[in-house]
Amino acid sequence: MARxxxxxxxxxxxxxxxxxxxxxxVAILPAALLVNGPCRIENVPDISDVRILLxxxxxxxxxxxKPEPGVVVIDCTRVTQTRPDExxxxxxxxxxxxxxxxxxxxxxxxxxxxxxxxxxxxxxxxHIKGFEMLGAAVEETDTYVDLRPGKEGLQGTRxxxxxxxxxxxxxxxxxxxxxxxxxxxxxxxxxxxxVDLANFLNTMGARISGAGTDTVKIRGVNSLHGGTYxxxxxxxxxxxxxxxxxAAGGNVLVKNVIPKHMECITTKLQEMGVKVFNYDDAIRIQxxxxxxxxxxxxxxxxxxxxxxxxxxxxxxxxxxxxxRLTESVYETRFFGYCTxxxxxxxxxxxxxxxxxxxxxxxxxxxxxxxxDLRAGAALVIAGLMASGTTVVENIHFIxxxxxxxxxxxxxxxxxxxxxxx
Ligand code: UD1
Numbered sequence: 439m440a441r442x443x444x445x446x447x448x449x450x451x452x453x454x455x456x457x458x459x460x461x462x463x464v465a466i467l468p469a470a471l472l473v474n475g476p477c478r479i480e481n482v483p484d485i486s487d488v489r490i491l492l493x494x495x496x497x498x499x500x501x502x503x504k505p506e507p508g509v510v511v512i513d514c515t516r517v518t519q520t521r522p523d524e525x526x527x528x529x530x531x532x533x534x535x536x537x538x539x540x541x542x543x544x545x546x547x548x549x550x551x552x553x554x555x556x557x558x559x560x561x562x563x564x565h566i567k568g569f570e571m572l573g574a575a576v577e578e579t580d581t582y583v584d585l586r587p588g589k590e591g592l593q594g595t596r597x598x599x600x601x602x603x604x605x606x607x608x609x610x611x612x613x614x615x616x617x618x619x620x621x622x623x624x625x626x627x628x629x630x631x632x633v634d635l636a637n638f639l640n641t642m643g644a645r646i647s648g649a650g651t652d653t654v655k656i657r658g659v660n661s662l663h664g665g666t667y668x669x670x671x672x673x674x675x676x677x678x679x680x681x682x683x684x685a686a687g688g689n690v691l692v693k694n695v696i697p698k699h700m701e702c703i704t705t706k707l708q709e710m711g712v713k714v715f716n717y718d719d720a721i722r723i724q725x726x727x728x729x730x731x732x733x734x735x736x737x738x739x740x741x742x743x744x745x746x747x748x749x750x751x752x753x754x755x756x757x758x759x760x761x762r763l764t765e766s767v768y769e770t771r772f773f774g775y776c777t778x779x780x781x782x783x784x785x786x787x788x789x790x791x792x793x794x795x796x797x798x799x800x801x802x803x804x805x806x807x808x809x810d811l812r813a814g815a816a817l818v819i820a821g822l823m824a825s826g827t828t829v830v831e832n833i834h835f836i837x838x839x840x841x842x843x844x845x846x847x848x849x850x851x852x853x854x855x856x857x858x859x
Contacts, residue, residue, distance in 0.1 A: 442830040444821030445853035449688035452850050456676045456694045457483035457841040458669035462631035464532035465608045466638045467491045471539040472616055473642050475664025476513040483841040487530050494526045524550040537583055538612030541574055546586040564599050564606035571597045572617055594619030594658050602627050602738045608635055614656040615644045623654045629739040630699045634670045641665045671695050674745045677703040678815045680723050681749035684712045686822040687727030690850060693720045702742045706732055710757060731759030736767050744768055748775045748816030754795040755784040761795040775813035778806035782820055803828040808835045822852055
């Protein structure tokens with residue numbers, strides 16, 4: 439089985455270039471289903487979630503070319519399939535965006551329920567509510583969702599999400615882009631990838647306003663045309679490298695970032711004693727690895743992202759004093775990595791939504807297993823700061839979302855290699 443072997447204790451130095459945002463590209467690729475004509479998409483990360491999505495779209499009849507690294511030209515004009523391959527759909531979470539895109543383009547869809555990171559129960563009731571309010575007849579079983587036009591047909595409307603959901607916001611934006619009339623989505627999520635999807639769709643002729651606020655308006659258009667679009671840099675990948683430098687120490691220029699997107703993470707690292715310098719599209723991070731305690735509560739954007747919970751927990755594990763980490767988006771997320779960190783010497787006590795992290799002098803290398811993408815990334819950081827050798831197993835989770843992790847960390851001076859039996 440593939441695994442990473444890490445010899446810890448080396449400070450990180452140099453520069454690292456952040457890839458395109460996973461959570462944006464997994465929405466933008468299905469959005470290409472709505473477009474008549476070729477979409478040239480740039481800054482596409484080479485990660486397994488992208489490879490699976492491209493296989494799904496190709497299987498549905500899309501033409502896909504990769505003229506250069508990081509660029510995908512996708513033309514879905516000839517797609518007629520509304521039933522994407524079930525096995526592939528089950529391999530990743532964001533395949534549920536095929537529902538909204540197919541509903542918008544064809545008025546119907548039959549999509550298996552998604553797989554991906556199961557760090558918590560991840561309901562899709564708000565997605566279904568949105569589709570129904572847009573006029574779809576929805577049949578949902580344990581294994582698939584079937585969508586078709588209801589008696590009155592598909593029509594824009596006002597939808598109020600009961601919970602702030604990234605996935606539901608995106609799915610409704612996808613479907614409503616080609617559904618007649620205006621859709622107003624209240625209590626929408628505001629994450630950078632939602633703005634990025636709106637920018638992509640608007641570049642192709644959609645009429646979406648308000649993305650990035652809690653009310654998004656989508657005026658349905660008859661068709662979308664091809665064009666060129668570059669995906670934003672990955673906020674969480676950047677945050678992961680920043681946390682790695684904070685934890686292991688060093689001085690690294692993190693390039694291709696939007697510093698504004700990083701503020702919630704930057705502030706917490708500064709509180710822990712890390713020096714952070716913002717430039718136009720880069721951040722320099724300096725750390726002597728002597729961190730101070732902090733308090734973090736995860737929240738939807740612009741709050742501290744739940745996808746950075748595990749990485750900041752590793753930073754807390756060796757910080758002086760007692761830190762508190764509260765999860766308010768996915769309550770069971772601690773269980774994906776805290777036991778593994780404890781086996782490396784961390785002192786973490788979990789009570790409900792809050793982990794109390796009592797800083798220890800040192801983590802010690804051990805064999806640990808990734809249970810989801812971000813938990814896996816956090817264990818890599820733990821390995822970088824620990825003494826001795828850490829082996830991280832189940833790295834297929836990590837490779838879903840981090841492009842060239844081993845190469846990027848090696849270029850920063852880390853001792854990490856990928857081993858395969
Ligand atoms: C997205 C991200 C994921 C991140 C999460 C929260 C992608 C592909 N994935 O996941 O990396 O951890 O946002 O920032 O972008 N909920 C419901 N009903 C629903 C939908 C969600 O109750 O229909 C709840 C969830 O259980 C959770 C909260 O809403 O407690 C937020 O979930 P949501 O924003 O939908 O997360 P995802 O889109 O699955």
